[in-house]
Amino acid sequence: EIVLTQSPGTLSLSPGERATLSCRASQSISSSYLAWYQQKPGQAPRLLMYGTSSRATGIPDRFSGSGSGTDFTLTISRLEPEDFVVYYCQQYSTTPWTFGQGTKVEIK
Amino acid sequence: EVQLVESGGGLVQPGGSLRLSCVVSGFTFSTSNMNWVRQAPGKGLEWVSYMSSTSGTTYYADSVNGRFTISRDNARNSLYLQMNSLRADDTAVYYCARRAGGSSLDRYFDYWGQGTLVTVSS
Numbered sequence: 001e002i003v004l005t006q007s008p009g010t011l012s013l014s015p016g017e018r019a020t021l022s023c024r025a026s027q028s029i030s031s032s033y034l035a036w037y038q039q040k041p042g043q044a045p046r047l048l049m050y051g052t053s054s055r056a057t058g059i060p061d062r063f064s065g066s067g068s069g070t071d072f073t074l075t076i077s078r079l080e081p082e083d084f085v086v087y088y089c090q091q092y093s094t095t096p097w098t099f100g101q102g103t104k105v106e107i108k
Numbered sequence: 109e110v111q112l113v114e115s116g117g118g119l120v121q122p123g124g125s126l127r128l129s130c131v132v133s134g135f136t137f138s139t140s141n142m143n144w145v146r147q148a149p150g151k152g153l154e155w156v157s158y159m160s161s162t163s164g165t166t167y168y169a170d171s172v173n174g175r176f177t178i179s180r181d182n183a184r185n186s187l188y189l190q191m192n193s194l195r196a197d198d199t200a201v202y203y204c205a206r207r208a209g210g211s212s213l214d215r216y217f218d219y220w221g222q223g224t225l226v227t228v229s230s
Contacts, residue, residue, distance in 0.1 A: 035216040037153075044203055044220035045145075045153060051213065088153055092215035095167050099153040 002026055002091050006100035012108040019076040021103045023089035028069045033093035036065060036074045039102075040085045048087070049074065079105070110134035110219050112204050117224030124194050124228070130187040130204030130221055138182040141207035143217060144189050146200035146226075154200075157189065158207070172198075194228045201225050 003026040013019055023034070031052040037045035047056040049065040052072060062077040076083055084107050089100040116128040128144070144156040157178040158167040166178055177190040187204050202224055205217035 032213050033215070037217075044222055045217075046220070047208075047216060047218050050208070050216045050218075056218065090153075090216065095158075096169050097155045097158075097215065099155070101152045 001096055002029060002094060002098055004089050004091060004098055004100035006087075006089060006103045008103060009101070010104045010106055012106050013079055014108050015079050015081055017079050019074075019079055019083070019105055021074040021076075021087055021105075023067075023072040023074070023100050025070045025072070025091060029091050029093040031068045031072075033091055034065075034067070034072050035090045035092065037088045037090065037099075038085055039088065040082075045088065076105075112206070112219060112221030114202060114204055114221045114224035117202065117226045119227045119229065120194055121230050122195060122228055125190070125192045126194065126226060128189040128191065128202055128224060128226070130189075132185050132187070132204075132206075135206070135219070137180075137185040137187075141210065142180065142187045143205045143207060144178065144187075145203045145205050145217070145220075146198075147203070147223070148197070148200045151200075156202070159187070161210075191226070194226075196228050199226060199228045 005024045007022045034052045036049040038048050039045045053065045064075045066073050086102045086104045088102050111133045114130045120126050139161050141160050143158045159178045175193045179188045204221045206219040208214040208218040
């Protein structure tokens with residue numbers, strides 16, 4: 001099983017700042033098989049990025065993804081108030097498809 | 109508009125059974141590969157099970173293998189999860205989620221339902 005470890009667990013930033021979220025895999029995965037989801041309180045997850053760097057439909061361009069091998073990053077260039085929620089990475093290279101434990105972005 | 113609506117959750121005693129349903133609209137269910145994903149209270153996401161569009165391929169997480177069964181009825185646009193021998197650690201919100209496409213590159217989940225809560229407790 002591929003274990004994904006997200007860091008930090010909580011990121012405290014101010015609106016307008018840049019957020020950098022990390023996702024590290026226990027073994028190398030193709031960048032084609034890494035996704036990011038956003039989850040607001042009380043809501044289902046929403047797809048943000050797939051294939052490491054492709055934005056899902058309707059996702060603003062302040063969200064970007066990068067990485068390869070075992071290290072992947074979600075960057076939010078300028079935080080908007082609605083971005084202060086939880087983010088999960090997911091690998092879909094091999095079953096079981098696994099998620100990271102999440103990073104909460106909170107207002108500083 | 110794409111909609112996935114789960115139902116069937118509730119309170120069940122340890123060792124009991126429950127059947128979840130997910131009815132979809134707004135896309136062609138019969139050609140869509142589907143998943144169940146769960147989230148324990150205050151915890152992260154855990155993939156549970158997958159079924160291909162034709163029901164020919166199924167996968168399960170080790171934590172539920174042998175206890176849960178995924179199925180679908182394409183005529184009813186419905187996905188199911190039969191859960192037997194339930195344990196306290198099965199307590200979670202259960203989401204159905206569509207796999208984006210048939211290619212291996214499209215195995216991410218592009219549409220999710222709002223979830224249904226399953227509580228296993230005596």
